[in-house]
Amino acid sequence: MQSIAQIYFDLEMFVQLLCKKTHLFAQLQISNKKKMKQVTILFLLLFCFQLLTISCSQKPQEDVLSSFDLSITNPLDETRIDAFVLIEEKELLEKYxxxxxKGFIVYNNAVEIPSQYNQEGSDKGLAFVLPFLAANETLNLKVSYDPENEIKREYPKRTQAELSHKFDGKFEGREYIGGEFRNVNELHVPKEHTDHSWFIRYEGPGWESDKVGYRFYLDWRNGVDVFGKQVSDNVLQDVGGDGFDSYHEINDWGMDVLKVGKSLGVGSIATFENELARRVDVTDSLYAAITNNGVIYSSVLTKYYGWDVESGKTDLTSNLSIHAGTRLSKQVLTSSAPIENYATGLIKDEKAELLVGGEDQTYGYMASYGKQSLNDDNLGIVVFFRNDQKMQITEDPFSHVVVLKPNNNAITYYFAAAWELEPEGITEIEGFKAFLDKTVRELSNPVQISLN
Incomplete structure (x- = not known):
C-alpha cells in the first residue's frame, strides 16, 4: 500500500502534468515547495467542488423518475432460455x-435488461427477453421511467425485419428493369408485380433472429421460406442484392435452405378446399409493412385485400413476428369475414421423417426432420398449434397439412426451422424431438407476469 507521502507526491506530479497540458505551468512555476502544496490542495478542493456540483445537478433528474415492480414466474420444472416477456399495452397504461x-429502463437488480416498446403489430406493449429463468423461479424486476423525457438506450440488435424494392427503374411487362434496391417501411404492391419480377429483394419481406431467418413471397405464391444462418449476426441486409441465385448457394452467413415450390414450405397461410391446401393466391391487392425492427423483437404486417375463398372474398391480416434467441415465428391471422378454416403445414420430402406430438399439452406440433435442405444436410421444420383448434392433420400432393378452426375469424400458430449448420445446431433427430417437446411445454405453460 502506498504511504501518505507517496500519495501526496503523486498528486503533485498530477497537478504539474495538468498544468503543462493546459499551458498553465509557466504561470504556476513555484519554487517554494510549500506554495506547491497549497496549489495542490486548491486543485483538489476545486475538483471536489466540481464533482459535488455535477452530483447535485443530476439528483433532480433521478428524483423525477417513476418506477414500478413486476414479477416474472416460470411455472415449469425446467429452465427457460431467452424467455420472451410482454407487458401488454392496455394493462400497462391502465395501471401507469x-x-x-420512449423513456424507460428494465432492471434486474442493477443490471439493465435489453427491452423495447412495440407501438404497432399484434404484440403491443413493453417487451423484453430474459436470458435465463430457473425451474419454478420467480424473478423480481423493476421498470424505471421518465414520464416526460426520452431515455436513450443502446443494446445489441438481435432481431431484424426489412422490406426492400427497386427505385429508379420501370416495369416492362412483368419484369422490373434497372433501378437499385432501397429499404422501405411499407409497400403497396404494384399490380405488375408477380413471381420473378426482380422488383423486391429476395422477393418479399424478411425477418430474423440470432438463430434463423425467414422470408415469404409477396405475390400469388405466398410461401414461407427459410434462410439458414451459420452466424448469430443479422444478415438479411446483405442478402439478394446481387441477384436471386446467390443465396441459393452456401455463403459465410448461410443460405436459403428450403425448396418451397408448390408446397406450404413451413408455416405458409392457406385454407383447405377440395382436399387441397390453397395458399393466398387470388387477391385484389397486397400491402406489407415493417411494424417493428427492434433489438429483441421484429415484426411484419401484411394485408391481403379481397382473398377469394370458397365462401366469398375476405380481407386477411397477417402479423408475423420473431424475438431474440428463438427459432419460432409467431403468426396471427384475422379475417374480415367468416372463414371455414385456416390451414398451414410443411413441404413433403421423401428424405424427411414426419413427426406428430404434443397431444397431451395445450399446444401440439407437426414436424419433419431429415436431409431435406437445399444443402443436402439435416433440416427440421415444424408448425405448432393449439390442440383445441386442430380439425385434422392430413396431406395433399405437395404438403403435410394441419387444418385449424378459427376463433372469431382469427387464428394464432407458430412455425420454426432448425438447420444443422447453425451455431450449436441440431444435428440428429433425437435432438430435434427434444427441441419440439420442450417448445410445446413452454408454449403450453407461458411465463406468468404480475405488475405490483
Whole structure:
C-alpha cells in the first residue's frame, strides 16, 4: 500500500502534468515547495467542488423518475432460455397512465435488461427477453421511467425485419428493369408485380433472429421460406442484392435452405378446399409493412385485400413476428369475414421423417426432420398449434397439412426451422424431438407476469 507521502507526491506530479497540458505551468512555476502544496490542495478542493456540483445537478433528474415492480414466474420444472416477456399495452397504461414508451429502463437488480416498446403489430406493449429463468423461479424486476423525457438506450440488435424494392427503374411487362434496391417501411404492391419480377429483394419481406431467418413471397405464391444462418449476426441486409441465385448457394452467413415450390414450405397461410391446401393466391391487392425492427423483437404486417375463398372474398391480416434467441415465428391471422378454416403445414420430402406430438399439452406440433435442405444436410421444420383448434392433420400432393378452426375469424400458430449448420445446431433427430417437446411445454405453460 502506498504511504501518505507517496500519495501526496503523486498528486503533485498530477497537478504539474495538468498544468503543462493546459499551458498553465509557466504561470504556476513555484519554487517554494510549500506554495506547491497549497496549489495542490486548491486543485483538489476545486475538483471536489466540481464533482459535488455535477452530483447535485443530476439528483433532480433521478428524483423525477417513476418506477414500478413486476414479477416474472416460470411455472415449469425446467429452465427457460431467452424467455420472451410482454407487458401488454392496455394493462400497462391502465395501471401507469403516465408511462413513457420512449423513456424507460428494465432492471434486474442493477443490471439493465435489453427491452423495447412495440407501438404497432399484434404484440403491443413493453417487451423484453430474459436470458435465463430457473425451474419454478420467480424473478423480481423493476421498470424505471421518465414520464416526460426520452431515455436513450443502446443494446445489441438481435432481431431484424426489412422490406426492400427497386427505385429508379420501370416495369416492362412483368419484369422490373434497372433501378437499385432501397429499404422501405411499407409497400403497396404494384399490380405488375408477380413471381420473378426482380422488383423486391429476395422477393418479399424478411425477418430474423440470432438463430434463423425467414422470408415469404409477396405475390400469388405466398410461401414461407427459410434462410439458414451459420452466424448469430443479422444478415438479411446483405442478402439478394446481387441477384436471386446467390443465396441459393452456401455463403459465410448461410443460405436459403428450403425448396418451397408448390408446397406450404413451413408455416405458409392457406385454407383447405377440395382436399387441397390453397395458399393466398387470388387477391385484389397486397400491402406489407415493417411494424417493428427492434433489438429483441421484429415484426411484419401484411394485408391481403379481397382473398377469394370458397365462401366469398375476405380481407386477411397477417402479423408475423420473431424475438431474440428463438427459432419460432409467431403468426396471427384475422379475417374480415367468416372463414371455414385456416390451414398451414410443411413441404413433403421423401428424405424427411414426419413427426406428430404434443397431444397431451395445450399446444401440439407437426414436424419433419431429415436431409431435406437445399444443402443436402439435416433440416427440421415444424408448425405448432393449439390442440383445441386442430380439425385434422392430413396431406395433399405437395404438403403435410394441419387444418385449424378459427376463433372469431382469427387464428394464432407458430412455425420454426432448425438447420444443422447453425451455431450449436441440431444435428440428429433425437435432438430435434427434444427441441419440439420442450417448445410445446413452454408454449403450453407461458411465463406468468404480475405488475405490483
Amino acid at each position: 397512465p403516465d408511462f413513457n414508451p
